[in-house]
Amino acid sequence: MKLALAFLGALAFAALPFLTSSNYIIGVGISALTFTVAAAALNLVYGFAGLLSFAQLGFWGIGGYAAALTVVTFGGTFWEGVLWAALLNGAIALVVGYPTLRTNRHAFVISTLTFALLVTLIARDWVSLTRGPLGIPNLPSPEAFGQRFDTPAKFYWIAWAFAVATIAFLYALCSSRIGRTLVAIKQNEPLTRAQGISPMPYKLAAFAVGAAITGAAGGVYCFELRIIDPTFLDFYYMQTFLIIVIIGGTGSFWGVIAAGIALSALPEVLRFSEDLRMIIYGVILVAAMFVMPSGVAGWLRERRLTAMREALR
């Protein structure tokens, strides 16, 4: 049922370039797809494994720079760039995660936040590599099979295929025993240890996969912007991913996907009132948190549980 809906949703999104010729709407669609992927990756780390990681912002930035530099400095293709973005981030996550995942919850949050700030610093100050505050402009359009993906509508296909592939992969992971074990570790780590499960490899794997996918999403997104500079590491992105996960419902796979699409579109829908737009957006977010403190999925779950308690009375 959920899978059928997801399939229909994916098809509906594929149809967007046929429904509109507005580059603006297609641009919003591309953002919605890439942000949703990054949020789904954060959901794996935070919602499933219970690790509140601000390092996602750093991975997003490293991914963007890795992809851009692969093309501009090292003469690779866009596809190689995205691949490197994923691999490099996965490797960095293993190195960063191994020590930080041994610390307690709070220390982990602070370490990941520090990591993100460090990446920002490198992006701005390692001028010989990143070209500093000026950034790298004029990123070329991707090419494949003799096709140049040089219009927004064409680039949209790349973002769409990327989103469908990564979300399908994440779904397979989250709905497997591995996903279930991550949830168990989040809920009661000592109990998992008493049941023969070593939590560390699971957490590390979730952190690395989350980093690789976030990095790949960053790689795709900077080619949509056609430029990468230190503003790519603006906290705005982290905030967006986190809001999507919280509103969707931490640990709810489809809740977060739906929230990703809805919340990426919402600020744009509110453009009818340019001055009040972000204020209305904020009010909607606060109201949502008041009514549904565990997100949309959490709210639905509560209703289901209440019904179940009644039925078992």
Add this chain to the structure above:
Amino acid sequence: MSAILRLSGLRKAYAGVRALDGVSFEVEAGSITGLIGPNGSGKSTAIDCISGFQKLDAGTVTLAGTDITGRPAHHIARTGLMRTFQTVRVYERLSLADNLAIAAQQFDPATWVDEFLRTRRYRQAVEASERRARELVELIGLERYYNAEAGILSYGQKKLVALAAALMPHPKIVVLDEPVAGVNPSRIREIEVALQQLNEAGETFLIVEHNVEFITTLCHRVIVLEQGRKLTEGTAAEIHTDPRVLEAYLGMTPEMAEAEMRGAA
């Protein structure tokens, strides 16, 4: 009968306090062994050290001939020692079915590759695990909650779920940390019966408990700890009349105990 769990010379100190001061005892395969003692006598420390949740200062723990001293907790569990916790631990937001399945998953041969490819090995493992889970859920009388989240259960019911989870992978020994503390008295009898049935089916238990009546009806052998040392050890009947135990544990003289027993009868 042979010893499945063998502890010798366990020592553990916290900030100068000797929680365990040279404790040795054995648990026979197929037995129910009780571990009692007043608060602070070292029972919980003993369990935590045996199961790898705390590091011993000295001493050795042998499980079915394998030296498990100092191994990490998950390693000891895989060797065949499953434990429960004094304050009940279940996965509150997962169904009973998942609670039980997770408890067994480390013990079946199916890997994530098997799962991804849905190999026969994976399907067989899942089937076997589900069969075992249904069996145990029936034993603890919670069939109708099989697909419900564990969080909606009462405290006593959760203790039963924790017991069932510990039994899932057919462990060599199950260590229960206060299985009836905080459980409604009317349910204690049910737990007693369930444990007896399981024991008759061949399960070995080591039980830490404050409820002396529960221990003496159930256990073949009882070990009494006091201030980190083994005070004595014997059958339930021997322990019940041992003047040292009565004084240390119940704080009464044999005459008082006798008077009380007459009163109860």
